[in-house]
Amino acid sequence: MLSLTNANPLTILQLLLAGGEVTLEVSIGSWLVSVIAGLLFLAFRQAPYRPVRWAADFVITCLRSMPQLVLLYLVFFGLGGIGININPIVSAIVALGLTEAGFTSEVYRAGLLTVSDEQREAGASLGLGSFQIFRLIVLPEMVPFLVPPLLNSFVGLTKAATIASAVGVPEILYQSTTIINETFQVLLVSMLVIVLYVIFTVPLTRLSAALELRLGYAH
Amino acid sequence: MPDEPILEMRGLRKTFGRAEVVCGVDIVVRRGEKVCMLGPSGSGKTTTLRCLNLLTEPSSGELYFHGQLVGRWPSGRGSRSAANDAQRLRRHVSMVFQHFGLFPHLTALDNVTLGPVHVLGMNRREAAERARALLRRVGLEQFAEKHPATLSGGQRQRVAIARAMAMNPDVILFDEPTSALDPEMVGEVLSIMEQLASDGMTMVIVTHETNFARHVADRVVVMENGVILEEGTPVDIFERPTQRRTREILRARVQA
Amino acid sequence: MSLTELESWMPVLLQGLLVSLELTAVASLLTFAFATMIALLRISPLRPIRLVTTAFVDLDRSVPLLALLIFVYFGLGKYLAFLGLPAFWVAVLAISVNEAAYLGEVYRAAIESISQEQWDAATSLGLSRRQTLALVILPQAVPAGIPPTVNDVIYILKASSLASLVSVNELTNVSTQLVSVTFLPMQIYMTIGAMYLALTVPLSYFARWLEVYVNRRLGLRVPPEAAHGAVVPIAGATDLSAAVSAKDATDA
Ligand SMILES: Nc1ncnc2c1ncn2[C@@H]1O[C@H](COP(=O)(O)OP(=O)(O)OP(=O)(O)O)[C@@H](O)[C@H]1O
Ligand SMILES: [Mg+2]
Numbered sequence: 224m225l226s227l228t229n230a231n232p233l234t235i236l237q238l239l240l241a242g243g244e245v246t247l248e249v250s251i252g253s254w255l256v257s258v259i260a261g262l263l264f265l266a267f268r269q270a271p272y273r274p275v276r277w278a279a280d281f282v283i284t285c286l287r288s289m290p291q292l293v294l295l296y297l298v299f300f301g302l303g304g305i306g307i308n309i310n311p312i313v314s315a316i317v318a319l320g321l322t323e324a325g326f327t328s329e330v331y332r333a334g335l336l337t338v339s340d341e342q343r344e345a346g347a348s349l350g351l352g353s354f355q356i357f358r359l360i361v362l363p364e365m366v367p368f369l370v371p372p373l374l375n376s377f378v379g380l381t382k383a384a385t386i387a388s389a390v391g392v393p394e395i396l397y398q399s400t401t402i403i404n405e406t407f408q409v410l411l412v413s414m415l416v417i418v419l420y421v422i423f424t425v426p427l428t429r430l431s432a433a434l435e436l437r438l439g440y441a442h
Numbered sequence: 443m444p445d446e447p448i449l450e451m452r453g454l455r456k457t458f459g460r461a462e463v464v465c466g467v468d469i470v471v472r473r474g475e476k477v478c479m480l481g482p483s484g485s486g487k488t489t490t491l492r493c494l495n496l497l498t499e500p501s502s503g504e505l506y507f508h509g510q511l512v513g514r515w516p517s518g519r520g521s522r523s524a525a526n527d528a529q530r531l532r533r534h535v536s537m538v539f540q541h542f543g544l545f546p547h548l549t550a551l552d553n554v555t556l557g558p559v560h561v562l563g564m565n566r567r568e569a570a571e572r573a574r575a576l577l578r579r580v581g582l583e584q585f586a587e588k589h590p591a592t593l594s595g596g597q598r599q600r601v602a603i604a605r606a607m608a609m610n611p612d613v614i615l616f617d618e619p620t621s622a623l624d625p626e627m628v629g630e631v632l633s634i635m636e637q638l639a640s641d642g643m644t645m646v647i648v649t650h651e652t653n654f655a656r657h658v659a660d661r662v663v664v665m666e667n668g669v670i671l672e673e674g675t676p677v678d679i680f681e682r683p684t685q686r687r688t689r690e691i692l693r694a695r696v697q698a
Numbered sequence: 699m700s701l702t703e704l705e706s707w708m709p710v711l712l713q714g715l716l717v718s719l720e721l722t723a724v725a726s727l728l729t730f731a732f733a734t735m736i737a738l739l740r741i742s743p744l745r746p747i748r749l750v751t752t753a754f755v756d757l758d759r760s761v762p763l764l765a766l767l768i769f770v771y772f773g774l775g776k777y778l779a780f781l782g783l784p785a786f787w788v789a790v791l792a793i794s795v796n797e798a799a800y801l802g803e804v805y806r807a808a809i810e811s812i813s814q815e816q817w818d819a820a821t822s823l824g825l826s827r828r829q830t831l832a833l834v835i836l837p838q839a840v841p842a843g844i845p846p847t848v849n850d851v852i853y854i855l856k857a858s859s860l861a862s863l864v865s866v867n868e869l870t871n872v873s874t875q876l877v878s879v880t881f882l883p884m885q886i887y888m889t890i891g892a893m894y895l896a897l898t899v900p901l902s903y904f905a906r907w908l909e910v911y912v913n914r915r916l917g918l919r920v921p922p923e924a925a926h927g928a929v930v931p932i933a934g935a936t937d938l939s940a941a942v943s944a945k946d947a948t949d950a
Contacts, residue, residue, distance in 0.1 A: 284903070292859045293890060301884040382762035420765070424759075545834055
C-alpha cells in the first residue's frame with residue numbers, strides 16, 4: 224500500500240493510473256452494454272407495430288434525457304433500497320451503458336439509412352434471402368460508418384465514468400479526490416488528471432475525425 | 443477624358459500552391475470601355491478578374507486605380523492597411539458572379555440596399571428609393587419584396603446586376619454572368635448588360651457568349667494558360683486573328 | 699409511497715428544482731456567449747489565434763465535466779467563497795466553460811456551412827470582414843445553430859445534477875438529503891427522475907421538430923443549382939444525422 228503522507232508526484236501518478244484502470248473497466252463495460260442494448264432498441268424501433276416503435280422511441284428519449292447521475296442513483300441506491308444489491312462498478316456500467324444505448328441505437332439507425340434501397344434490391348435480385356442481404360450487403364456497407372461515432376461514444380464514456388465516483392467506484396477522479404484530501408495538492412493532482420485525459424482522448428478523437436473524413440461524410 | 447485609365451493591372455502573377463495560374467498579365471481598362479475576356483476553361487480568366495477588385499490577392503503585380511497605386515505585390519506592408527485599401531477600392535469596383543451571390547436571407551430590395559447603406563452610408567429611405575428605381579430598370583420592380591429562392595435564375599442575375607449598379611461604381615466586373623442560366627434566360631440578362639453598356643458603364647466581362655462580345659465589346663482579350671494570347675477590337679479578334687490558337691479557341695466556343 | 703408522503707417532499711424538491719433551473723438558465727446563457735466567442739476565434743484570419751483556440755477547445759473537450767467541477771471547487775472554491783461567490787457560481791463557470799467547447803464547434807460548423815461565394819459577394823460590395831459576418835454570414839448561420847442550442851439546454855439541465863457533488867443545493871442534492879432521512883431511495887429518485895424527464899423530454903421532442911423544420915426552411919433557401927442532389931448542410935452534423943432528420947421529415 225502506498226503511503227500518501229510524503230507523497231511525491233510519481234506516487235501520485237501511480238495511484239491515479241490505478242484509478243485509470245478502473246475508469247477503463249467502467250467505460251469498456253458500459254460501452255459494451257450500450258453497443259448491445261442499442262441493437263435491442265433498434266430492433267424495437269424497427270418493429271412492424273407502430274405502438275411498439277413509439278414505445279421504444281419514448282424509452283430511448285427518456286434514457287437520453289435522464290441525468291446519468293440520477294440513473295446511477297436509481298440503479299445503485301434505488302434498487303439497493305428494495306433489496307436488490309448491485310456492486311458500484313456494475314451499477315455504473317449499467318447506468319452509463321443504458322443512457323449511451325439511446326445514442327447508439329440512433330447511430331445504428333443512421334447507419335442503416337446510409338445503405339440505399341438499390342443495394343438491397345440488387346442483393347434481392349441475386350436471389351439472396353433477407354438475412355443474407357443484411358449479413359452480406361447491409362452490414363459490411365454500414366460498419367465503416369459506425370466506427371467513428373462508436374469510437375466517439377467510447378471516448379465520451381471514459382469521461383462519463385467519472386460519475387461513478389459518486390457511488391464510491393475508485394476510478395481516476397475518486398482517486399484524485401482522495402489524494403487531494405490527504406495531500407492538499409489540488410494543482411498537481413488536477414493537472415495530472417487533465418494531462419492523462421488529454422493524452423488518452425485527443426488521439427482517439429482525432430482518429431475518429433480522420434476516419435470520418437475518409438468516409439467523405441464530414442463536410 | 444474618355445481615354446482615362448480607370449483600372450490598370452501590371453505584371454499580374456498568381457500562384458496557388460505550386461501552380462502558377464496567371465503568369466504575367468497586363469490589363470488597362472479605360473473609362474466607358476467594354477472589355478470582354480475569352481478563353482478556355484482554366485485559362486485564368488476568373489483569377490485575373492478577381493485580382494482586379496482584390497477578392498484574390500495577386501502574388502505579384504501592381505494595381506492602379508485612376509492612376510493611383512492601390513497596391514504592389516509581393517508587398518511588405520502591414521496586412522491591415524492593405525485590407526483597408528482593398529475595401530476602399532471595392533466601393534468603386536463592383537462585381538457580378540456566375541452563381542449570382544445573392545444573399546438568401548434578404549429580399550431583392552435589401553440585397554440591393556445593403557451596400558449603399560452599410561458601405562456608402564446612405565440613409566435607408568434614399569437607398570430603398572434608388573434600389574426600387576434600379577429594380578425597375580432591370581424589370582423587377584414587382585419582385586422587390588421577394589427572396590432570391592423564389593426568383594428564377596435570370597431574375598436573380600438581374601437583381602445581382604442591380605445590386606452592383608447600386609454602388610454607383612466606376613467599373614463593373616462580370617464573371618460569366620450567364621453561364622449558370624438556363625438557355626431561355628440568357629437573353630434577358632444579356633439585354634440588361636447591353637443596355638448598361640450603351641449607358642456608358644465601364645465593364646469587364648468574362649464570357650463565353652461570342653456574339654455578345656462581338657457587338658458589345660470595344661476590346662476583346664483572349665487568354666490561355668495564364669497569359670494573354672491576343673488582344674484587339676472584336677473585328678481584329680473574330681475576323682483576322684493573328685494567332686492560329688485564337689481561331690481554334692473561338693471556333694470551339696462557337697460550336698459549344 | 700403514499701400521496702401524503704409525496705406531498706410532504708414536494709416543497710423541498712421544488713425548491714431544489716428551482717435552483718436547478720436557475721443554474722441551467724445562467725449556465726446556458728454563458729455557454730452561448732462563450733461558444734459564440736470560440737466559434738469566431740476559431741475562424742479568425744490570424745493563424746496564431748486559430749491555433750490557440752483550437753488547442754483550448756481540444757483541452758477543454760478532453761476534461762470530464764465532473765472532474766472540472768471538482769477541481770475548480772477544490773482549487774478555487776475557497777477564493778471564490780472569499781469573493782462572495784458560492785458553489786453555485788463554481789458550477790455555472792465549470793459547466794459553461796466545459797460545454798462551450800462543444801457548442802462552439804457546432805456554431806463554427808454552422809458558420810462554415812455558408813459558402814465562400816457569400817463571403818465573396820459581400821466583400822465585393824466593400825463590406826468589411828466584421829460587417830460581412832454580422833450582416834451576411836451570421837444571419838444565415840443562426841437558423842442551423844438553433845436546434846443544437848436547444849439540445850444544449852437539455853444537456854446543461856442534465857449536467858446541472860452534477861453540481862450536487864460540489865454542494866450546490868439543487869434538485870439531485872436535496873433529494874439525496876431527503877433519502878438520508880426517509881430511507882426511500884427508489885421512490886425519491888424515481889420522483890426526481892420524473893421531474894427531470896418532464897422538462898427534458900418535451901424539450902428534446904421540440905428540438906427534434908425544430909431541426910426538421912429548420913432543415914426544411916434551409917432546404918427551401920438553397921438555390922436550386924446548389925441544392926442539386928446535395929445534402930443540405932446542417933450545423934455540426936455528419937451526414938448520418940442529416941440522413942436521420944431527413945428520414946424523420948419524410949416520416950412526419
Ligand atoms: N482558390 C484556388 N485554389 C487553387 N487553385 C485555383 C483556385 N482558383 C483557381 N484555381 C486554379 O487556377 C486555374 C485557373 O482558374 P480560373 O478559375 O481563373 O480559370 P477560368 O479561366 O475562369 O476557367 P473557367 O472558364 O472554367 O471559369 C484553374 O486550374 C483552377 O483550378
Ligand atoms: Mg471562371
